[in-house]
Amino acid sequence: MCRLKVVMAAAIAAVAAVAVQLLCVHPADAAPSMAASTTAPAGDAAPKPPIKRVSPDDAAPRTALVVQDSVAMRAAAKDSSPAQAQLWRGEALEIRGERPDHFQVYDYRRERGGFVRKTALLPLNGPAAQPDALLAALRVVRQQPGSESLGLGLAAAYVQAASAAQMNGADGAEALDAMGTLAERLADRASRAQSRPDGVATVAPTAAETQVAAQLDVAARYGLRFRTLEREAGAMQLCYDGEAFRRVLAMPAATPEQKARAALSLTRVDCLDPVATPPQREQMDQWRADVLDRVDLRDPALATHWRNRVLMRQSGVWSSLAFIRARRATVAGTASATGPAASSTTLQVDASSSASRRSLEAFARVVPAELSDDDQPAYNDAAMRGNAMRWAALPAGALEQTLGAVKLNVAVGQPGETCLVLTMNGAKEGSPPLLRHCAWGLVMTASARINREGNAIAIASVPADGWRELQLLRRTSQGWKVSVLPPVAAQPGLGYAEFAGWVPGGKELLVARESRAEGRYKRSYELVDLDTLETKRQAGDVTMLGAFQRWQAADWKGTSLSAR
Numbered sequence: 274m275c276r277l278k279v280v281m282a283a284a285i286a287a288v289a290a291v292a293v294q295l296l297c298v299h300p301a302d303a304a305p306s307m308a309a310s311t312t313a314p315a316g317d318a319a320p321k322p323p324i325k326r327v328s329p330d331d332a333a334p335r336t337a338l339v340v341q342d343s344v345a346m347r348a349a350a351k352d353s354s355p356a357q358a359q360l361w362r363g364e365a366l367e368i369r370g371e372r373p374d375h376f377q378v379y380d381y382r383r384e385r386g387g388f389v390r391k392t393a394l395l396p397l398n399g400p401a402a403q404p405d406a407l408l409a410a411l412r413v414v415r416q417q418p419g420s421e422s423l424g425l426g427l428a429a430a431y432v433q434a435a436s437a438a439q440m441n442g443a444d445g446a447e448a449l450d451a452m453g454t455l456a457e458r459l460a461d462r463a464s465r466a467q468s469r470p471d472g473v474a475t476v477a478p479t480a481a482e483t484q485v486a487a488q489l490d491v492a493a494r495y496g497l498r499f500r501t502l503e504r505e506a507g508a509m510q511l512c513y514d515g516e517a518f519r520r521v522l523a524m525p526a527a528t529p530e531q532k533a534r535a536a537l538s539l540t541r542v543d544c545l546d547p548v549a550t551p552p553q554r555e556q557m558d559q560w561r562a563d564v565l566d567r568v569d570l571r572d573p574a575l576a577t578h579w580r581n582r583v584l585m586r587q588s589g590v591w592s593s594l595a596f597i598r599a600r601r602a603t604v605a606g607t608a609s610a611t612g613p614a615a616s617s618t619t620l621q622v623d624a625s626s627s628a629s630r631r632s633l634e635a636f637a638r639v640v641p642a643e644l645s646d647d648d649q650p651a652y653n654d655a656a657m658r659g660n661a662m663r664w665a666a667l668p669a670g671a672l673e674q675t676l677g678a679v680k681l682n683v684a685v686g687q688p689g690e691t692c693l694v695l696t697m698n699g700a701k702e703g704s705p706p707l708l709r710h711c712a713w714g715l716v717m718t719a720s721a722r723i724n725r726e727g728n729a730i731a732i733a734s735v736p737a738d739g740w741r742e743l744q745l746l747r748r749t750s751q752g753w754k755v756s757v758l759p760p761v762a763a764q765p766g767l768g769y770a771e772f773a774g775w776v777p778g779g780k781e782l783l784v785a786r787e788s789r790a791e792g793r794y795k796r797s798y799e800l801v802d803l804d805t806l807e808t809k810r811q812a813g814d815v816t817m818l819g820a821f822q823r824w825q826a827a828d829w830k831g832t833s834l835s836a837r
Contacts, residue, residue: 335367344361358385361484363426367380395410397430402434404439412451421459446527449517459488466482515538518534528574529569536567565583568583585655592658595632654789657788658738675698679696689713693708693709693732707753731782737765740766742758758806766789774824786798798814
């Protein structure tokens with residue numbers, strides 16, 4: 274049996290179990306015999322040097338990490354010998370002997386022995402096996418893309434070698450933070466390697482794909498777990514389960530930056546289950562919000578750019594919660610308009626409004642001057658999510674509103690459905706409506722705006738989380754009609770299309786659009802023709818379009834996140 278020193282507190286016992294497999298010492302006399310012979314074959318000019326055996330009591334190294342990819346473990350200590358196995362960086366081997374330029378090793382996972390060149394191995398003995406040395410090597414490898422599996426091997430070796438005090442201190446938090454960061458980076462590499470344009474798959478895997486698959490296998494041997502999620506066009510998203518980051522969040526010795534990095538990794542939106550039901554999604558988003566709240570944003574030791582990243586993630590999470598709660602309130606409202614159900618609906622609307630306010634407050638605390646180039650996409654995404662639900666933060670408009678000569682009534686339809694009913698102001702009871710339109714989106718009644726000529730009404734609708742459309746009710750020669758302006762003509766992703774002002778004359782309106790869909794990001798300010806809904810002029814900067822300077826609505830300019 275192997276004898277291991279207990280080196281970890283109960284809080285990180287699972288991580289210690291991972292390292293047990295790495296550095297477990299087996300008696301040499303109990304080891305299987307090696308395939309290679311120490312006798313020189315016939316025809317050799319000179320006999321081979323004997324193998325120097327490593328005894329259990331010897332001070333020589335007993336464990337080594339592979340430091341290169343695609344390393345051959347051969348049947349004999351020469352390059353022309355047949356390869357027994359192909360090794361990848363980060364794998365742990367037991368050293369049982371050595372030749373001048375080879376180590377005789379045994380791989381317990383493959384249950385196979387052989388010879389490996391010394392230059393491809395990092396023996397863990399003496400000063401190199403001390404916790405401080407392992408942590409120093411881990412710091413270097415952590416900065417090298419493509420070496421994630423080696424870093425995970427070093428992290429596991431550190432967990433094995435460190436004392437309980439070290440694991441519960443700042444060095445232990447750094448090692449676990451590095452382990453989580455490397456695992457997350459390896460999962461991202463695997464996701465990029467598996468993606469195929471237009472869903473086309475190659476016949477044989479590329480060298481990069483082979484390397485990533487092998488390193489994922491090495492990571493799995495150290496107990497790291499990954500989830501596979503299916504995305505659009507057959508793409509697969511690989512996500513680390515975040516066990517190391519959870520432990521970092523629970524460690525008092527972790528720095529504010531380490532806790533921020535852990536919280537951001539645990540709350541990634543692209544690692545949410547795409548087939549989760551609304552109750553499951555709400556529960557997960559609430560958990561994400563609680564995790565982000567564990568980061569002390571008031572700590573002066575937390576750098577501004579890390580505070581920005583947490584705030585942007587908080588803004589997106591609370592916007593998603595606002596949508597889910599508002600959607601649940603709409604569904605509940607269709608069941609009953611009075612009694613306990615109506616009271617429950619009111620509470621859910623209040624919860625949605627509170628969540629939307631928290632989203633906008635978090636976004637308002639972001640310092641744009643401290644955003645890096647890498648943070649800009651996340652900043653835009655947070656703005657789109659927050660802007661999509663910003664009307665929920667305001668007092669809801671009346672279900673029946675008088676807009677000039679017409680009345681707009683928001684009524685319930687089928688479960689989850691909302692209907693817009695337009696009637697003449699003062700029409701007799703029972704008169705047919707001018708327009709009735711039902712859809713599944715959340716209708717933001719407070720956003721209803723009619724132009725001075727009374728021939729067009731704009732109102733916001735949110736059919737999906739982070740996706741807001743603009744509904745236009747227009748009076749034509751054939752009567753009133755409804756049209757929908759999406760953020761972009763693509764599959765829904767993130768974005769909004771919002772009313773920004775009426776142009777006098779009843780022929781044009783101003784629309785602001787921003788979207789990230791099908792891998793493309795776009796923000797534009799447009800002058801739209803009311804009759805054809807075609808864009809007559811547009812600009813990427815609001816100051817470059819003269820119509821916006823003259824006719825933009827004051828409430829849009831003051832409350833929208835578009836003109837940030």
